[in-house]
Amino acid sequence: MKYLKLCLALLTSANIAWAAPSWTQGSIVKLELEKTRVVLKHQRIKSVGMEAMTMPFKVADSVSLAGFKVGDRVRFTVAELNNHLVVDTMEAAK
Numbered sequence: 001m002k003y004l005k006l007c008l009a010l011l012t013s014a015n016i017a018w019a020a021p022s023w024t025q026g027s028i029v030k031l032e033l034e035k036t037r038v039v040l041k042h043q044r045i046k047s048v049g050m051e052a053m054t055m056p057f058k059v060a061d062s063v064s065l066a067g068f069k070v071g072d073r074v075r076f077t078v079a080e081l082n083n084h085l086v087v088d089t090m091e092a093a094k
Helices: 002-018
Strands: 024-032 037-042 053-059 073-081 084-092
Touching: 024 053, 037 073, 037 084
Parallel strands: 053 084
Antiparallel strands: 024 037, 024 073, 037 053, 073 084
């Protein structure tokens, strides 16, 4: 029984590692705070097979745009929500 629990724990932790977010580098072109939207000039987004471009993204409620300004270099992750790509994590690039 202990062996089975150990195997399940290892499999579960491996799935979490595989689901790690795919970070993308970009820069802020425009902030639309009233629409909770940001326009990003970004590198290729591997997780969704999107080439580098400049485009607007809705921002998840969990992401605060406070403290960001036009021209900031950022790294971000996206998720698909209702057939739209949404920035679900964003932070200043290092």
